[in-house]
Amino acid sequence: MKKIIKYIDKPLLITSVLLFVIGLIMVFSASNVTAYMSHAVSPYNYFIKQALFLFIGLILSLIMIKFTTKAYGMFSWGLLIIIIISLLSLLAIGQAKNRAISWYDLGPISIQPSEFAKVITIVWLARYYEKNKKMTSYGKSLFPLFVCGMITLLIFIQPDLGTAIIYATIVGIIFLAAPIIKPIKAKTIFAFIGLVAFAGVVLVGSGKSVLLARQVERFDFSNPCDKLLTTGNQVCNCYIAINNGGLTGVGLGNSTQKYLYLPEPYTDFIFAIIVEELGVIFGVGIILMYMFLLYRILKIGRDSPTNRGALLCYGVAIYIFLHITINLMGIFGLMPMTGVPLPFMSYGGSFTICLIAALTIVQRVSVENGLCKKEKPKQEK
DSSP: OHHHHHHSOHHHHHHHHHHHHHHHHHHHHHHHHHHHHTSOSOTTHHHHHHHHHHHHHHHHHHHHTTSOHHHHHHHHHHHHHHHHHHHHHHHHHOEEETTEEEEEEETTEEEOHHHHHHHHHHHHHHHHHHHSOOBOSHHHHHHHHHHHHHHHHHHHTTTOHHHHHHHHHHHHHHHHHSSBOHHHHHHHHHHHHHHHHHHHHHHHHHTOOSSOHHHHHHTOOSSGGGGTTTTTHHHHHHHHHHHHHTTTOSOTTOOSTTTTTSSSTTTTTHHHHHHHHHHHHHHHHHHHHHHHHHHHHHHHHHHOSSHHHHHHHHHHHHHHHHHHHHHHHHHTTSSOOOOOOOTTTSOOHHHHHHHHHHHHHHHHHHHHHHHHHHHHHHHHO
16 A cells, blocks of 8 residues: 555645545535525535545545556456446436436435446546557457447437537547557548538438437527526526626625526536635636646656556546536536536536546556556666
8 A cells, every 4th residue: 555655646636635625615505505495405415415425436446546457447348338238227217317317316316327437438448459459450449439339329318418428529539549550540530520421411401300409409508698588597697606706706605696596506507606606716726726637647648658557547637628628618608508517516426436436547547657667677677
């Protein structure tokens, strides 16, 4: 354990802990009114649950950090099969929540398999592309895309467009970063673009859409305050919250928009509450911390002597980056709201535990980088 502590990335650890602490405080501040007024539970309800999720994530992290990244890969096939089965089972026995059948309702908590699919797939792809080093055939190179395409489809039909987009993007970027010969990558990209274009032409010609009416409505995201009573309600109230906060905020706990103006302000819209209460300066500080965290993850991946370690870090970096970007762009009205949680800040068990697991994987890569550097001088002697 001493070696693990020695070689974990301290700046990444400190930044992660600080962001989780800020998130926990803000979950309580953003949720206490909704918990009491809308759900008739204790104002501390979501705070206690989030603290429990963090504790579970910590225990999982302490277990995971002892295993090598190679061991993660060995477990990944079995976990991926479990995820596929759970996603299929959702279609039959899953219960709708926020108009999507994405969760298993287990009484006091809910489990979202699609969140676990992201992290498990990152590990599986890193293991697959490391084990099959000579990627010169289409069969070996594209097999993961076929498997992940099936998972993307299962997530899309829940329907969960935001998660499906994030999942597919993670898979695509890892594919581009994998040791596959350029002709296969180039032809695959052109084939994908051609397939999407063809599907678009067919759909436009038939007058049909693969999106539900409520999903199509979200694409009308310009001038949200002109549609305050319809599709623009959430984003417009985010604008009001940010405007109320100004540079320094109205004070922790003093948000007005959390008084049922924003639906579930402790989840997708928590950044607006953070800026309202603590100000734009604090919000910019959080974004800078995000940037530093991503830099540390990419640095660990760049320093990894193995493709496996590099792909794991790059996969986790894009996973976190996409969540941050899609959430914030939705809040600022730069793209449709898709129900994507903000890392470290948003309330949610499945996402919080998966995020901690992903960061633990990166820390394990950091440990293996340190051990590798220590062994090299010995070999040279």
